[in-house]
Amino acid sequence: QVRLIESGGGLVQAGGSLRLSCVVSGRTFSSYAMGWFRQAPGKDREFVASISWSNGMTYYADSMKGRVTMSRDNAKDSVFLVMNSLKPEDTAVYYCAAAPQINYASNMASKYDYWGQGTQVTVSS
Numbered sequence: 001q002v003r004l005i006e007s008g009g010g011l012v013q014a015g016g017s018l019r020l021s022c023v024v025s026g027r028t029f030s031s032y033a034m035g036w037f038r039q040a041p042g043k044d045r046e047f048v049a050s051i052s053w054s055n056g057m058t059y060y061a062d063s064m065k066g067r068v069t070m071s072r073d074n075a076k077d078s079v080f081l082v083m084n085s086l087k088p089e090d091t092a093v094y095y096c097a098a099a100p101q102i103n104y105a106s107n108m109a110s111k112y113d114y115w116g117q118g119t120q121v122t123v124s125s
Contacts, residue, residue, distance in 0.1 A: 002026045002114045006096045009119030012086055016123070020081040022096030022116060027077060029100035034079045035112055036070065038092035038121075048094070049081060050105035059105035086123045093118040 008020040020036070035050040049070040050059045058070050069082045079096065097112035 002028070002098065004096045004098060004114055004116035006094065006116045006119040009094060009121045011122045011124065014086060014088055014123055014125050016086050017082065017084045018086065018121060020083070020094055020096075020119060020121075022079045022081075024077045024079075024098060027098075031103040032098055032100040033102050033105055033111070034070075034072065035097045035099065035106065035109075036079075036081045036094060037097060037109060037112075038090075038094045039118075040089075040092040043092075045095070045109060047107040047109065050107060051079060052103055052105050054103050057105055059107060061107065083121075086121075088123045088125045090121060091123050092121060094121050 003025045006022045032053050036048040037045050038048050039045040047061050051070045051072055067085050072079045095118045096116040098114040099112040102111050
């Protein structure tokens, strides 16, 4: 059974930084993409970042470019999301997701088959 477990969320002041982590367990696929999405209260889920596990190429949402960096650690089956210059509007639950059907970074939530339970990020003004 594939499981994704996020960690690293919390409360941070505007302008601060956070590093989110996601560990994948029970993986049976070798070529896939990983993504981060977020959902704020009353809003739709939106794409944040994605990475191709095979070549490490990344893809970022325009609203996050320059403020986030996604990376992977093959040995630890983990992905990370470093977020800088956080704003109150970045407050949301952040979800990690895995897309075994593709091997390229993608912003399409429909491509992702497995999702974590989410980690809360709250940015105070």
